[in-house]
Amino acid sequence: MNNNNVMAETAMLPAEETEQTRKAKKAKKATRAAVFGTFVEYYDFSVYGYVAATLAMVFFPADDATTGLLNTFLVFGSAFLVRPLGAIAFGWLGDKVGRRASLIASITLMGAAATLIGLLPGYATIGVWAPILLVALRMLQGFSAGGEIGGAASYIREWAPASRRALYISFLPSIAQFGKGLAAAIAGLAAATLTDPEMLDWGWRIPFLLALPLGIIGLYMRLSIEDSPEFESKKDDAEVKKSQPFKELIRDYRMPLTKVILIALVQNVGTYIGTVFIAAYFSSILGFSKGQASTIVLIAVILAAFLIPLAGQLGSYKGGRAILRYSYIAYAVVSIPSFMLMQQGSVNLAIAGLALGMIPYALCQAGTYSVMPEFFPMHIRHTGVAFGHSVGAVIGGGAGPFLATWLIGATGNQFTPAFILCAAGVMGLIVISTVRKNAPADSTCHQFS
Template identity: 65%
Template sequence: MDPTTLDAVDAHTDEHRRKAKKATGVAAFGTFIEYYDFSVYGYVAATLSVVFFPSDNPTVGLLNTLLVFGSAFLVRPLGALYFGRLGDRVGRRTSLIASIGLMSAAAALTGLLPGYAQIGIAAPILLVLFRMLQGFSTGGEIGGAASYIREWAEPAKRPFYISFIPGVAQIGKGAAAGMAALAASMLPAEQMESWGWRIPFLLAVPLGILCLYLRLSVEDSPEFTASKKEPATSTDSPLKRLWADHRRPLLKVVAISTVQNVGTYIGTVFIAVYLSTSLDFSKAQASTIVLFAVLSASVLIPCVGYFGSRVGGKKLLLMAYVAYIIVTVPSFLLMGLGSFPVAIAGLLLGMIPYALCQVGTYSSMTEFFPVQVRHSGVAFGHSIGAVIGGGAGPYVSTWLIDATGNVLIPAFILVGFGVFGIAIVAGTVRSSGSDRHLYR
């Protein structure tokens, strides 16, 4: 059965709409937990640098902590391959259940880990191991959730439905920032370094159990189920099929994902460290500033998703990249004035290109691949972009700020990638006049 025909016939029944809404909610809730668990590390990085990497030079300790943060990105492609194969061969639902279980377990183990003062060098080694397990899990979550929602949603509403993935991801980041801010504001520095940093990680246990229960209660996507009834046309692994038959779309996903991840991890995770170490805000103030920004993005992103259903992914991406060029430096200049409310306003300004880029990227990635390799294509392409853009971005920003003394380095990086993004979209992506999605 042709997937397009399946969409046209089945997606407009009341029962399908009800199931699509439930599937979207359950997939999005899992993404919330994934990004809460994954982002907590970044928001307490300044504390973790003291607990796991004690050093006379605070910058050295912070760089070591950010290297551990970046290590999670190195294994994301491996997780994407594993969960992508699982999702394309067995089912999206099975992959999503497995990924959330692993992520929650890794976060809980991190929260129970003794520090350097207790077990010496074993502490940072185990921290790296647990962080890499988180990265392995995250490698499969986005591809699975995006594919799953795309295959349930009505074609005309796909950008809006898929926008809930980055939307609730912001709520997850906001929850992580909120917990970090609450702990930092209520506990003295000594208690925060002793045990307070553990609380945000240990919340992964009840959240993970709830999400597992919900994901066990939903069906697999109808498009995937229908595809499994068709005769198999190839015995190759999804990765082999991707490289043989869908190389160009895969490279496009890597490119737009790289820009998206630079904006994500500099603009919403590294920014908490930047505010406290480069701009001299307290840790509690830094976490609160980020909390306001990401929660505002969680509201803005679905609005952009609704708008994206009308104008198309290419225009959204171009608007995002132009906005990065125009507003990023003013955004960082406002944060650098040293005023707490002005810093909030500055980061809120930076959420405009961020929201446009999130929706444009997520809604377009799933349109590049057929159902048989969609999970693998989105997961692997996005994870490679995350390694390049997200893994290196915070570390390079910290190193360049320390080397040059210029606190606008992160802004210049975002502007540069905005220019790069325009070149990518203008040269490799076109809009479909019939349904306004992105295609090869």
């Protein structure tokens, strides 16, 4: 080889390494900003469920505690009804203007709505306007949540190294667990340290008002990031400029969209029954104190937060579809034993039971978020993931807690949530058996049929 060529190639190495290092640093910074923002959004969105029993008395006073709790979960479910609208709006923003713009807008709206809930007068002060305003603010939270996960998952997917996408994306649901965990911890601390009258009077506001400083930090982080290289390189293409993301999604990607909806449905059933409804289940159905219920959920959620990246690492070797398959089998097998442990009247056994249920939950979280972006090309990816996940959330997450509460009241069977999780696992197995990877549609996106 010519010495001059060797010297020229050697001289290029530092520049190449510097560029690779710079890109790796930007990818990590982008991932941190997306992940922390999702942490904040999941805190804001989940805290409602962890103080549901108190909110029932503040906003829906009733002689029957079950009726008040049902009304509270109806409001919880109302947030899911507008998530598809948020997905369309934020999806358009993310696919046409940029992922960064969508992420900034979603965290701003979520934080503002949560803070206003914390300032809202109760039924005793303003009467029927209290639940009306609560519904309105909760729906704003749902609108924001509709765009968050699609934007964050698409953004991380487009920044992450191809060989480590499953791992990078797994940090999204993993850190989100800490958002839920913080919500459970703050709610549990308030319930444990305040008297019942204090909790009803002002204590329930504390978890919501914490959304303000958390939101400011998350907003600052997202303002400091760049759009993904993939989006930047293609945003001026004719295909992107002329595209109408939602119209194209419905017209050309109906089958991939249907599968994303069903995958998201199963994931949301596991999420909102296994980590949100379960807090009220422990206190209102099984007779644990509110402090004990929050502690049990907190421990399980933190365990899940550490299990999810392990599942994501497994996904880097086995693939997202494989770990989804494992999760669905686990849901069908372990849900009933999990609830049997919870019903023994022991805090330690309840922790063990819910921890067992976190195994399929962690696998499902990592698999769902790594698989969904692969169904769609870049120019409609945000809209496809956001809308598909949101519709699945309406059915699985919005209806799940209410359905479980209603069925327990109607049948008296405390295993009802376990039966719902088993059924979701079986349905997931049917769906994932129809998913196969085709040849890459382009150099960056693997289409799924």
